[in-house]
Amino acid sequence: MSATAEIPAEPSPFTLAADRTALIVIDMQRDFLLPGGFGESLGNDVDQLARVVPPLAALIGAARDAGVMVIHTREGHRPDLSDCPPAKLRRGAPSKRIGDEGKYGRILIRGEYGHDIVDELAPVAGEVVIDKPGKGAFYATELSELLTAAGITQLLVTGVTTEVCVHTTTREANDRGYECLVVSDCVGSYFPEFQRVGLEMIKAQGGIFGWVADSAVVIPALTQLTTPADREEAR
Ligand code: TIU
Numbered sequence: 263m264s265a266t267a268e269i270p271a272e273p274s275p276f277t278l279a280a281d282r283t284a285l286i287v288i289d290m291q292r293d294f295l296l297p298g299g300f301g302e303s304l305g306n307d308v309d310q311l312a313r314v315v316p317p318l319a320a321l322i323g324a325a326r327d328a329g330v331m332v333i334h335t336r337e338g339h340r341p342d343l344s345d346c347p348p349a350k351l352r353r354g355a356p357s358k359r360i361g362d363e364g365k366y367g368r369i370l371i372r373g374e375y376g377h378d379i380v381d382e383l384a385p386v387a388g389e390v391v392i393d394k395p396g397k398g399a400f401y402a403t404e405l406s407e408l409l410t411a412a413g414i415t416q417l418l419v420t421g422v423t424t425e426v427c428v429h430t431t432t433r434e435a436n437d438r439g440y441e442c443l444v445v446s447d448c449v450g451s452y453f454p455e456f457q458r459v460g461l462e463m464i465k466a467q468g469g470i471f472g473w474v475a476d477s478a479v480v481i482p483a484l485t486q487l488t489t490p491a492d493r494e495e496a497r
Pocket of ligand 1: 294304422
């Protein structure tokens, strides 16, 4: 056990630091993953996202065991839609829009069943859930203050969708000085091509936005880390 662990990531090794890392789980909500939700209302094939759940559940478990902070986000809006820009509401020609009644309650509205996180990845007591009105998790949320207060400088980035909320959040984090490692099998897109290119774009140009590695190498690194209890004992 040690305070850091080396991950064989691309484009270069990533040194994971136990007490400076958070795992961020972006928008693993029923509205994106289940038939009848927002994702499907936009014309997407929601089956594409299901494969993310098992490896992400294992990764979250490893982070919890290592005492690494787990932060969940949910994209959604107030029931009166006052925080939903008209341009977002009007966008495209979907069968249903944000705020409409869907199979799991009003689509992408806070407090509705569909807005919440899928059962398999439900937050446990003490984990932070950030409600965000936009694609990026830093926009109009308390995330920045929370990470600063916790001394976090590195993010393991997971969730959906790769080219939308995962990319936007990773770019926001990169500009704020965070080192981001995107876990390739724990992010998902409705479009296989966007999944492939989205991951390429993170690690291109010497890691222009960050690093990429899959859970098969990130989980063993997490298990090598000392836990907060170990670190307390060593003091
Ligand atoms: N439509 C789509 O791909 N994504 C979103 O609208 N939000 C997130 O990515 N969370």
